[in-house]
Amino acid sequence: MRFTRFMLLVLSVVCSYACGEAPQAQQPFVAGQPLATTPNVKVYGSFHFAESCSYDPVRDVYVAPSLGNRGEDFENDGYVSLINPDGTVHTLKFIGETRDGLTLNNPLGSDVINGRLYVVDGNVVRWFDMASGQPLGSEVIEGGTSFNDLEVAEDGTVYMTQTGAEDGSVPGRIYRMMPDGTSALFVDGSPLTRPNGIAFDADGNIVVVNVGTADVLTFSPTGELLRTEQSLDPGNDGLVVLDDGTKYVSSVRQGTVARLRPGQPPEMVASGIPSAASMCYDPTRERLIVPMNSWFALAFVELR
Numbered sequence: 472m473r474f475t476r477f478m479l480l481v482l483s484v485v486c487s488y489a490c491g492e493a494p495q496a497q498q499p500f501v502a503g504q505p506l507a508t509t510p511n512v513k514v515y516g517s518f519h520f521a522e523s524c525s526y527d528p529v530r531d532v533y534v535a536p537s538l539g540n541r542g543e544d545f546e547n548d549g550y551v552s553l554i555n556p557d558g559t560v561h562t563l564k565f566i567g568e569t570r571d572g573l574t575l576n577n578p579l580g581s582d583v584i585n586g587r588l589y590v591v592d593g594n595v596v597r598w599f600d601m602a603s604g605q606p607l608g609s610e611v612i613e614g615g616t617s618f619n620d621l622e623v624a625e626d627g628t629v630y631m632t633q634t635g636a637e638d639g640s641v642p643g644r645i646y647r648m649m650p651d652g653t654s655a656l657f658v659d660g661s662p663l664t665r666p667n668g669i670a671f672d673a674d675g676n677i678v679v680v681n682v683g684t685a686d687v688l689t690f691s692p693t694g695e696l697l698r699t700e701q702s703l704d705p706g707n708d709g710l711v712v713l714d715d716g717t718k719y720v721s722s723v724r725q726g727t728v729a730r731l732r733p734g735q736p737p738e739m740v741a742s743g744i745p746s747a748a749s750m751c752y753d754p755t756r757e758r759l760i761v762p763m764n765s766w767f768a769l770a771f772v773e774l775r
């Protein structure tokens with residue numbers, strides 16, 4: 472499905488107000504065409520507030536959860552799409568075509584690992600079979616409120632970010648769920664400032680970006696702060712960490728994507744991407760896939 476420029480603008484503004492966000496500057500784009508600001512970025516539509524994505528190397532597709540319709544009258548209508556690398560839709564509702572045994576309200580962060588798709592949905596972690604889309608399990612994380620992103624280790628340990636509220640009424644935290652389903656706080660308070668994107672580095676450390684600052688924080692598996700780096704902009708949401716230590720950070724507020732190479736200053740690789748949210752990486756094509764929230768689209772950022 473492809474949207475006209477007019478429809479994209481209308482949908483963006485309407486959802487921005489409805490979701491309590493400031494509307495993005497009006498920046499029309501055409502599906503499948505490069506952004507005027509950054510020629511290495513193309514945008515594709517067919518979603519409903521996709522906030523994250525994951526790459527499935529088995530099918531060679533991008534997995535994009537969508538929130539469905541928000542509000543009290545729209546419970547349990549989230550869904551998950553599979554998107555081909557050329558931007559076409561593989562399966563619009565791989566998960567969510569029916570609600571038989573399915574609960575999926577407002578899925579945000581996601582991760583594909585060991586044949587499973589994990590998502591955060593409020594204060595619940597859910598996981599699904601990537602072969603069939605069938606629900607496999609879920610756990611309520613006691614003490615958590617609404618998680619934004621998650622990252623899953625090989626052994627099934629899950630780390631989740633709770634971004635919290637702008638006014639501090641809900642604290643920014645990181646929770647950890649062990650493979651047996653037990654969970655606890657992992658990091659609470661400073662230096663977290665509305666933590667959002669989360670990923671592992673090659674050493675198994677936990678890397679987190681903040682919405683409130685440009686900090687890129689690396690914690691050990693015991694919760695010790697190992698290092699603090701700086702991205703180009705604050706308002707960060709998406710995070711990708713490569714095996715060589717290179718980090719890519721997207722700013723949902725500034726619409727930029729920065730690259731942080733070890734020991735080098737950050738550099739811009741893309742700009743002008745409205746609501747650049749929790750992105751994923753396609754290693755085959757050396758490409759970032761950036762969900763665009765209320766613009767109902769994905770941006771493909773070519774890195775080569």
